[in-house]
Amino acid sequence: MKYWLMKSEPDVFGSEQLQAMPKKISAWDGVRNYQARNMMRDEMKKGDQVFLYHSSCAEPGIVGIMQVVKEAYPDHTALDPEAKYFDPKSDPDHPRWFMVDVQFKRQLQRTISLQELKQHALQLGDFILLKKSNRLSIMSVTAAQWSYILKLESDPTSR
DNA sequence: GCCAACGTTGGC
DNA sequence: GCCAACGTTGGC
Numbered sequence: 001m002k003y004w005l006m007k008s009e010p011d012v013f014g015s016e017q018l019q020a021m022p023k024k025i026s027a028w029d030g031v032r033n034y035q036a037r038n039m040m041r042d043e044m045k046k047g048d049q050v051f052l053y054h055s056s057c058a059e060p061g062i063v064g065i066m067q068v069v070k071e072a073y074p075d076h077t078a079l080d081p082e083a084k085y086f087d088p089k090s091d092p093d094h095p096r097w098f099m100v101d102v103q104f105k106r107q108l109q110r111t112i113s114l115q116e117l118k119q120h121a122l123q124l125g126d127f128i129l130l131k132k133s134n135r136l137s138i139m140s141v142t143a144a145q146w147s148y149i150l151k152l153e154s155d156p157t158s159r
Numbered sequence: 160g161c162c163a164a165c166g167t168t169g170g171c
Numbered sequence: 172g173c174c175a176a177c178g179t180t181g182g183c
Contacts, residue, residue, distance in 0.1 A: 007169090033178080056169050114170080133176045135168050165180080171173085 002043065003141040005051040005062070005129060006102070015052060015064045018104040025069055029077045029099045030085040036138040041072040041098045043140070050102060051141065051149070053129070054111075061113035062149065070101035108153050116152065123148060 006028065008014070018026055031037055045068065052064040074095035077083040090096045114129075121130050128139040141149075 009169090035178095060170070133169085135177060137168090161183085163180105163182095166178090168175100168177080170175100 002045065002048045003050070003143060003146040004039075004044065004048060004068075005053050005139050005141050006066070007053045007055045007137045009056045010054045013052070014054065015104065015107055018052070018064075018066070018102075019107075021104070024104040025101055026104075027070075027075075027099050027101050029075050031075070031099060031137065032078075032085055032087065032097060033137060035136060037098055039138050039140065040100050044068050044071060044100050046071055049146065051146075052104070059111055059113050061111045061115075061117070062108060063111050064107045065105045066102040067105050068100050069103045072098040072100050075099040110153065112149055112152055117149075120148070120152065 006013075010016075012030070013026065013028065018024060028040075031040060048068040050066040050068065051062045052066050054060060054063050074092075075097040077085055078087040078090040078095070078097040079092055080086055081088075085097075087097060117124065117127070118130060121127065124130065124145050125142075127141075127145055128134055128136060
């Protein structure tokens, strides 16, 4: 089983919206970046655990935990001219963009903010999220990073 | 294949 | 709203 982090603006895939979905399951559509797509398409497996990260908001940070419940399949919104992330070069016979289904598992007891994560940069090692001007919306997380962050969640002395 | 122009991301 | 960094596009 692998671990991941997926970024979204709260009003696109926010923890509240995800929890309101039937069975708390949602397709993670709209990824239009090749590196992120490749990870979703080639490496994400059913059962993988995912941190939900809120970006471009008052307090960017990790807010919840999701699970991959359906492996990559073509992102049909790329073919819909009305869709926000319509891609005119997309071809139904050779899909260019893919998505997975994720199920929201739980909200963290508190947001582990980017600011707090930065203070643990040393312990988190080579954490892609903390790399300067990193814009990747999907990234892998090591088992060590995963458990370290979960420990932060319940550590009242950290902040 | 180069590279300038452009659009997007995302923290601040 | 600003702006640095980055990815993509397209002319050459």
